[in-house]
Amino acid sequence: MPGPKDLDPSSSPRALLGAELRHAREKSGLSQEELGQRLFVSGSFIGQLEAGTRRMQPEYARLLDEALGTDDFFSRNCAAAAKSRYPEHFAEAADAEAMAAAIREYAPMLIPGLLQTAAYARAVNRAYDPTAHEDTVEEWVDGRMARTRLLDDPTKPLLWVVLDEAALRRVTGGRAVMAEALHHVADLVRRHRVIMQVLPFDAGAHTAMQGSLKLMDFEDAPPVVYFEGVRTGRLEDDPATVAQARFTYELLTASALPPSKSLAMLEMLAQDYAHEEHP
Template sequence: MAGIPSVQRRRLAAELRARREAADLTIDQVIQKVKVGKSTLSRVENAQVSVTPRTVTHLLRLYGVSDEDVEALVQLAREAQQYNWWHDYSNAMPHELAEYVAFEDEATQLRAYNVQLVNGLLQTTDYARAIISAEFPDGPAAKVEERIEVRLVRQKILDRPNPPRMWFVLDEAVLHRPVGGPHVMAEQLEHLIAIGQRPAITVQVLPFRQGAHMGMGVSFTMLDFSNHPTVVYQENLSGALYLDKDYHVETHGLAFDHLRATALSPADTLAFLRMRAEAMLAQGARESPE
């Protein structure tokens, strides 16, 4: 299946390319001995398309791979062919977001720092609607609702029996911007209080009083996997960046460690969120017509 590659497909592609190179074979040499087209093999090695377990077996035998490794990689090929939920929403998401969702869905740990908005995994429906409506002011209502649905389906990851470990650091600015109005924002803050008490989730607020810090002005998410290198994701108005070089991962990892060490403790964060929720409710009461 073409489309957005899963982590399994990416890992299999990297393994097949590495095993071919270790066997000192070119793609042209391989296609003379295995029934696969040159462009197809190239796309397989770049994770653009999936490949059948049978073809994987033929390739690995040609590369002189051990029986044990062949068995493991053939199983990986089977996993890479599995249908994933995000394929149902491929028309509702830009390519960059769909690629991120594929990573997010398979991560074992997620570390996120957000400067302006509550992370998508933690958003309420009304908060998400306010954001998406603002991002697409001229978009059809049906398209907005479709994107909201995608965001809510993503959040099912939080309710898995064994959810990934998640650590969110929110700049205090996130708590002051009344997205959707004071009442919507108060509901969102209450949701953060509730979700921040889950065992696998840590929420911290980085207060204004801490002044300058390593992550100023740059939101980012780090995705860790059991069998794939860590990926750093940064979103912008026209697309997104995926960074996986050691330098990028180490730099962002250091920054995140600094951020969570500088932020309020999880317990103090809950108290701070409660204070901000009450402030938003009071603001809403003042703004409501008598």
């Protein structure tokens, strides 16, 4: 497996921890596979820790200190690296998303977070917790909008989404909010920043009817897939699981409308929402 790219230790605690792990491992003369054997994990797992695509957990930090003779360095510092503005079930996936070279996502019921507007995100988060304080909701919205800044780069990461028609027709936050949200996605498509396909209702039964999935590929680490449910989620790097998820995504793209027809449908629905709001 190729070694991870050099990380900027000043960029984040997670980047510092990954850089220090790589340094300590190489100083000990161990390959990623050899260190992984001592922790009963794969070499790719170690590579993901070094690349910053996987969050270091306390139990692994302790084992790394023992295996590499680093006193309690990793144990002391993994807590700082684990701090996140995102819910616990999504924090590790958010870290991986920020470092991905390519993201492929299927969204069955809502517009994916990377494509959301602030008003749409606010409606979604308010629906998640109807009794939350306004300041709390705004913190959640700020976190989601921070994720969208990944798209400020004109080319990276590659983002390819398949939107279920249900996500486009479920009126979230009102018709004006939906009109703005769909126009925003259409603008990203027209600027060639995202590849978007719509999976229409008349496609019938399909391979991902049981939930959403997000595939993430990296330049210097193995790919992962993120599965999300109601207030839960898990990040998987098992090669067989990732391969099956990739096949599922390929089947979805084959069942979905081509990009040009998807854009036409998206813009038609956006216009409908706008006209219904202002007849």
